Amino acid sequence: MSCSKDxxxxxxxSWNASVVERRPEEQDLRERALIALGSNVGARHANxxxxxxxxxxxxxxxxxxxxxxxxxxxxGCGAQAPYLNQMLLVATRLAPLALLRGLQRVERAQGRVRSxxxxxxxxxxxxxxxxxxxxRTRELVLPHPGLARRGFWQREVDELAKxxxxxx
Numbered sequence: 779m780s781c782s783k784d785x786x787x788x789x790x791x792s793w794n795a796s797v798v799e800r801r802p803e804e805q806d807l808r809e810r811a812l813i814a815l816g817s818n819v820g821a822r823h824a825n826x827x828x829x830x831x832x833x834x835x836x837x838x839x840x841x842x843x844x845x846x847x848x849x850x851x852x853x854g855c856g857a858q859a860p861y862l863n864q865m866l867l868v869a870t871r872l873a874p875l876a877l878l879r880g881l882q883r884v885e886r887a888q889g890r891v892r893s894x895x896x897x898x899x900x901x902x903x904x905x906x907x908x909x910x911x912x913x914r915t916r917e918l919v920l921p922h923p924g925l926a927r928r929g930f931w932q933r934e935v936d937e938l939a940k941x942x943x944x945x946x
Contacts, residue, residue: 808869808871809869809870809871809908809909810842810867810868810869810870810909811867811868811870811874811877811905811906811907811908811909812865812866812867812868812905812906812907812908812935812938813833813865813866813868813881813903813904813905813906814863814864814865814902814903814904814906814922814931814934815829815830815863815864815865815866815901815902815903816861816862816863816864816899816901816902816903816904817829817861817862817899817900817901817902818852818858818859818860818861818862818899819859819899819900820889820900822861822862823847823862825862825888825900825901826847826862826864826901828888828901829884829888829901829903830844830864830866832884832887832888833866833868833880833881833884833903836870836872836877836880836881836884837872837880838870838871838872839868839869839870839871839872839877839880840868840869840870841866841867841868842866842867842868842869842942843866843867843938843941843942844864844865844866844867844938845864845865845866845933845934845937845938845941846864846934846937847862847863847864848862848863848864848930848933848934849861849862849863850863850930863930863931863934864934865906865931865934865935865937865938866938867938867941867942874905874908874911874913874918874920875915875917875918877905877908878905878917878918881903881904881905882903884901884903885899885900885901885902885903888900888901889901890902904922904924905918905920905922906921906922906925906931906935907920907921907922907925907935908920908921
């Protein structure tokens with residue numbers, strides 16, 4: 779089966795972008811990370827809302843800002859429903875791999891099953907950037923190698939930078 783990663787169409791959602799007020803106990807969180815959220819199976823808006831809530835509950839992590847939700851054409855293997863995509867800016871004290879493990883727990887709690895690369899999924903959470911760190915392990919590559927190829931991620935990064943008042 780042929781897999782394509784280069785067809786993108788986008789439609790903006792009415793879900794508003796937002797900045798989240800920082801909790802006093804989390805004011806000292808220094809590292810900022812960008813987390814991409816995507817869903818193309820089931821109740822897509824509800825999947826993203828549940829992910830946002832769960833990410834805000836990760837230890838030593840706070841959601842600083844959230845981009846608007848965008849609908850994009852799926853890429854990957856076979857015919858798939860379009861994705862809803864969103865990006866979060868978080869402040870965290872978790873190390874990159876600890877953050878990744880937390881995100882994978884959130885995915886599993888939302889019914890994510892990793893059966894086919896580029897397949898349809900209830901929830902997909904990716905660390906797009908983690909501060910200025912560069913990392914290359916079997917589990918995680920930072921910055922995410924797809925960042926330069928995904929126009930909607932670029933728009934979401936730009937939106938978060940404006941919302942947060944600095945470079946996201």
